[in-house]
Amino acid sequence: MAMTAAPALxxxxxxxxxxxxxxxxLLGSILxxxxxxxxxxxxPRALQSAQQLASLVNLTRAAMVHADAIxxxxxxxxxVEQENVRIAVREPSDTxxxxxxxxxxxxxxxxxxxRLGHETIVAREVNGFEGLWIGFMIDNDTYWxxxxxxxxxxxxxxxxxxxxxxAASLSLIGAALFAGLLNRPLKQLSAATARVRDGDxxxxxxxxxxxxxxxxxxxxxxxxxxxxxxxxxxxxxxMLAGISHDLRTPLARLRLETEMSVPDDNARQLxxxxxxxxxxxxxxxxxxxxxxxxxMGTVCLDxxxxxxxxxxxGTPDCMVRFSPTKAWMVQADEVELRRVIDNLLENAxxxxxxxxxxxxxxxxxxxxxxxxxxxxxxxxAGVPPELLPRLAEPFxxxxxxxxxxxxxxxxxxxxxxxMQRMGGHLLLRPGPTGGLTAELTLRAA
Numbered sequence: 001m002a003m004t005a006a007p008a009l010x011x012x013x014x015x016x017x018x019x020x021x022x023x024x025x026l027l028g029s030i031l032x033x034x035x036x037x038x039x040x041x042x043x044p045r046a047l048q049s050a051q052q053l054a055s056l057v058n059l060t061r062a063a064m065v066h067a068d069a070i071x072x073x074x075x076x077x078x079x080v081e082q083e084n085v086r087i088a089v090r091e092p093s094d095t096x097x098x099x100x101x102x103x104x105x106x107x108x109x110x111x112x113x114x115r116l117g118h119e120t121i122v123a124r125e126v127n128g129f130e131g132l133w134i135g136f137m138i139d140n141d142t143y144w145x146x147x148x149x150x151x152x153x154x155x156x157x158x159x160x161x162x163x164x165x166x167a168a169s170l171s172l173i174g175a176a177l178f179a180g181l182l183n184r185p186l187k188q189l190s191a192a193t194a195r196v197r198d199g200d201x202x203x204x205x206x207x208x209x210x211x212x213x214x215x216x217x218x219x220x221x222x223x224x225x226x227x228x229x230x231x232x233x234x235x236x237x238x239m240l241a242g243i244s245h246d247l248r249t250p251l252a253r254l255r256l257e258t259e260m261s262v263p264d265d266n267a268r269q270l271x272x273x274x275x276x277x278x279x280x281x282x283x284x285x286x287x288x289x290x291x292x293x294x295x296m297g298t299v300c301l302d303x304x305x306x307x308x309x310x311x312x313x314g315t316p317d318c319m320v321r322f323s324p325t326k327a328w329m330v331q332a333d334e335v336e337l338r339r340v341i342d343n344l345l346e347n348a349x350x351x352x353x354x355x356x357x358x359x360x361x362x363x364x365x366x367x368x369x370x371x372x373x374x375x376x377x378x379x380x381a382g383v384p385p386e387l388l389p390r391l392a393e394p395f396x397x398x399x400x401x402x403x404x405x406x407x408x409x410x411x412x413x414x415x416x417x418x419m420q421r422m423g424g425h426l427l428l429r430p431g432p433t434g435g436l437t438a439e440l441t442l443r444a445a
Contacts, residue, residue, distance in 0.1 A: 015187075018179040026171035034164060046104055050111030056085065057116055057136050057145055065138055090135050090142040096123035099132065185215045192222060197420075201230030244282045251275055296422065298445040299337060301328040301372060305363060308341040312349070312361065322363040329445035330372050332422045337442075340415045340426070344376050344438045347411055352378025352435055367444060371424075374440040377431045391428050 060079065064087070079085040099122040100106045109122040112134065121135030132149045135142060192205040205226055206219035255275050262268040302324035312318045330337075345361070353359050360379040365372065383391065391412055412428070419426045419440065427439040 015179050015183045018182055019175050022175035022178055023172050026175055027168055030164065030167050030171060046107035047111055050108045050115065053108070053132075053134060053147060054112055054115040056147060057112075057134055060085065060087065060145060061136060061138055085148075086146040088144040088146065090144045094127055094144075096121065096127075096133060096135075097125040098122070099124045185210070185212070185218075189218065189222065192226075196226055196229065201226045201233065247282060248279070251279060295333050295335075296331055297334065299330055299332045299334045301330050301332075301337075301365065301374065301442070303327075304334060304338050305341060305365075305374070308338060308345055309361075309363075312345065312359070317353075317357060318349075318359045318361070320361045320363070322361075324365060328365050328367065328372050330442040331445050332424070332442055336418050336422060340418050340440070341374075341376075343411045343415045344440075348376065348378040348380070348436070348438075352380035354379055370444050372442050372444050374442075375437055376440075377437040378435040379431065379433065380435045382430055382435050383428075385430060388428055388430070 079087065099109050101124065105124070112122050113120045116134075116136060119137060121133075123133040123135070124130060126133045126144060126146075129146075132147045134145045134147060136145060137143070188206060195205060206222050208216060208220050208223060210216045210219065255272060258268055258271045258275070262271060305322065305324075309320055309322065313320050348361060349359055352361075362375075362377040362379075364375045364377075366375075367373070412426075416426045419442075422442065424440065424442040427441070429437050429439065431437045
């Protein structure tokens, strides 16, 4: 269980890893900048606010000292209407709460006390009324000055939150753009690698004119590698085609000489069968080395399977169980798909028979997550589990389990290669009740 859980934890794409790292770096930088700004901004703001409030108190006190009773009433009215400042007599019975809710308010209170005198009181609430209250004295009389709290000019938490949200959003958008820009060449390289793996050796797989020097050099090197692989594939196919052409002529002469010169019918038939087997092996070599691309299209899978089963249905030594529930449509090359299924059925007929030489085939088709799966199961002797991964290797035969091994040993290798060309895959596993199951997976149309 631990072996399967570990890859899942590491299964994050390079884009998301880059995005998360950049996002964490930018968000951390924003928070550090925010704390630094607040620390550097707090002291000047407190001193400026305290200076403005002290000036307001001093001007108000000077005006009230030098104004007569009638002018004092007019002064108080003007302060209320124009400056939003109220003057009230401070009584000994007044109750108040100190202006010390945060570091800024405490710093303002200290600065006002140092400017106006230690008897100055700075409160945030007097007799149940909230505000910025400043208690001062004129001669021996005590007063309250109620100033607008907005004079302090502190930035509200909601304002900070809006600014931080905007900065964080822009940072994450920038991180996503940078991550996409950084990962785009790797994504293109991954896609080109997948195409080369599937046999697509076009010379223009990657852009060789990109501005980044390192990426341009990688793209050029990859394209040259693809060209060399295409040339090697073409040379191999040409060589095998030449061998096939050169061998077919003497094989045809041998076949003719056998028919004309061998009087024994049994010997003639055996020799002709050997010649046909050599011809079939040559054809298998060519099939395996083919470099042509498949012609993808929409194919009715159940029709292909039904057509491939015709040589087996109704024969006395064969029992086929296949009941399609609907017309399964897949993306494939119809000819190549028929060749794959024929190959698997031939393999089952040759090696998957029971002890009484009866062939039983169970074919099941299912669909899930945009793919169609075909399971072809025989009920023969089966293959040891340790040999299953090697069955699709060229020229490998599991002789320990499957006797009468004839042919080239390329049938399953050709089937696997063809399925890869069509964007699917072939999996071989033990059957549920013995034998071997060939599982084909194709993209649903």
